[in-house]
Every structure is written in C-alpha cells, then in structure tokens.
Amino acid sequence: MDYVKDGAEIYRRSFATIRAEADLGGLPDDVAGAVVRMIHACGMTDLPADVRFDPAVVAAGRATLRNGAPIITDAKMVASGVTRSRLPADNEVLCFLDDPRTPGLAAELGTTRSAAAVELWRDRLEGAVVAIGNAPTTLFHLLERLDAGWPRPAAILGLPVGFIGAAESKDELAANPRGVPFLTLLGRRGGSAMTVAAINAVADPKE
C-alpha cells in the first residue's frame, strides 16, 4: 500500500492542510496555533466558527506553566494524554476524579463525581491551567465556586462534550468567564482529545 510513513512529513502536511482549509482569520497567532492543534485532534476544519476565547488565554496559560503552575483536569484521559515533553517546568497534571474523597463529596453535594472533584481543586487552583474535557457539570461547578470567591486559575480551557449541559455550560463560560482568560468551543463538540491538543499548544508553541 502506498502511504506516507515519515512522521515529520505527516505532521507537516497535516498542519498545512488545516491551515489551507480552516478559516483562522481574526484569531491571534497563538490562539490560532491552539485551534489548529484542536482541529488536528478531531479531523474537523470547521471548529473556528464555534471557538470563543479571551485573546490573552494562550499567553496566560503558557506563562503560568513556565512558572511551574499545575494543570488541573476533570478527566483521566486528558491527564494521560498531555505530552510531558512539551511541559516547560515538568508541571504536575492533576485529576481528582479517583480521589477517595470524591464519591463522598458527590453524595454530600448531590452532584456528579466529576463536579464534586472540583472541591479538591481549591488549594491548587490559583494560577493553574484548568482543562475540562469531559463533564459539563465540572465546568458549571467551577463557575459556581468562582462566583463564591474562590482563587482564580490563570486560564480555563473549557471543552466539555455531549448532549446535556455541554452547550449550556460553555455558553455560560463565554458569556461570563469571571475574569479568567478562557478558550471554549460552543455547542456539543469537545472532549478529551481536543482538550489535550489545546493543553499541548498552550504548553509549547512548537507545531
């Protein structure tokens, strides 16, 4: 079979195809870099129309990672997917979904485990990069805690996926990001692969 086997060439041609097809006009260069990687992770060049962002989001995320801040995520797949060699300060990647305290917190608060895990973010939240790639309830719960005065992360990559609450939680983030630089994708699309792509782009500008 005839196909491209050179990994570097596959990357080069992939990103060239994305940049030729996707409408990246109006995106700052660093945000465009993140969106290109998100497109690469899902195969869909029509993402830009649904992307909403603070122009500072990538710079803010990159700066805080260089200063050693952790990445906090809702999903184990996201934590697993972050390319460690792109992280500028051997940054921690934290996910509290399987923390033994989470099920009890979920029962106590009457919410999902994914949302309850946010309770365990508080001590690490200030200046962190938050990456939500699965559960809308995580994003809703975080926004509620920010409304209650919790410490501010440096950036929110808000990319939950699905049919119940995903679009609504991302609408809420885009309408009122509580003073935190953010990147989101309106609608039902999102997910762990796209979220990892966004983190990897924030961590390191290398395409």
Added chain:
Amino acid sequence: MDYVKDGAEIYRRSFATIRAEADLGGLPDDVAGAVVRMIHACGMTDLPADVRFDPAVVAAGRATLRNGAPIITDAKMVASGVTRSRLPADNEVLCFLDDPRTPGLAAELGTTRSAAAVELWRDRLEGAVVAIGNAPTTLFHLLERLDAGWPRPAAILGLPVGFIGAAESKDELAANPRGVPFLTLLGRRGGSAMTVAAINAVADPKE
C-alpha cells in the same frame, strides 16, 4: 445555575437524545449500541452515515473479551480511557508505543513509531480486539501484516483520525477487512475518545 446534577439522569437523557436524533436504521442492535456510545463521546449525531461495519463485529469482540483476550491499541490515551469495570475478564489493555524496542523498529522499517509498534503485537494478535484510535499508519501497517499472513484478531475497531492517511486507511479496511470483523468511520473523524467509547460498548452492552 440551573443544570442537571444527577449522573444517572444525565446519562439517561443523553442517550435518549442520541437515539431520538441519530439515524440508527439498518444497524444491528449491538452495533447501534456501539455507535450510540461513539456519538456520546463526540457530541455528533451524524456519525451513522459514515459508519461501516461487519454485522458480527460487536458479538465477535464481546465473545473474545469474555474468553480473556487482550485489547491492543495504538494510543496511550485509548489504553487509559478503557473503563476497567466494563471488562468481562479483567482483560489486558496493551499499547506498545512506549516500548523500548519501538524507536529502533521505526528506524529499521522506515515508518512511524505508531506503525512500528504493530511489530510487537504479533504474539498477542490472535483473537485480540484491536482498537486504533490515533494513527492511520498503524492501521495501514496492520493490514499489510495481515496480508503477509499474520494471525487474525477477533475484531478491528479502526478509528484513526486526521488529514493524512486517515480516510484512506479506513477506506482500505472497509473495502477489504482481510476476513476480520471490523467497525470504522469513513473520513477524517475518529480519535481516542470515540475509540474508547467503541471498546466500552463492545466490552459490555450496558448503556
């Protein structure tokens, strides 16, 4: 904020929305179950038009997992995402991407690490469930090895994503699955989240 916080209710409403919107006509029940979970993982109800499959694929994959067969995948995110509690026999989930032999094999064979890792699948391939959620070169390389007479897996979930080779590798699988029951999604879409969803559905019919 007003949103659904009951995890079971979120699942129920999500799957009801998917079944109301997606055109699952013509899919056997067990394949439809896998496609519903794939839709759930990506937020897109238009997948069925691009799905190609052998009607035996889910039954074959489920039976071999019950018999203790391993899952072999190209991507660490896929390996990480498989819900262990759905596996019927505490099945192994194997990924050889980081095997120390892989870079040398890639150099020797003049291909990607993702494709070279397939060389290390051989001894575990017979009767396994193969799940490809990232690299088109993995799927191409596997098909070449099957042409060379390698042992047959019980099922191939072929869902690589991207712009260079993804559509072509899945066209090749659908056109000639080398006698192996398969499930694929034509075009550029695919990826680790969707692949995990397909594995989880094959492993356990529970919605």
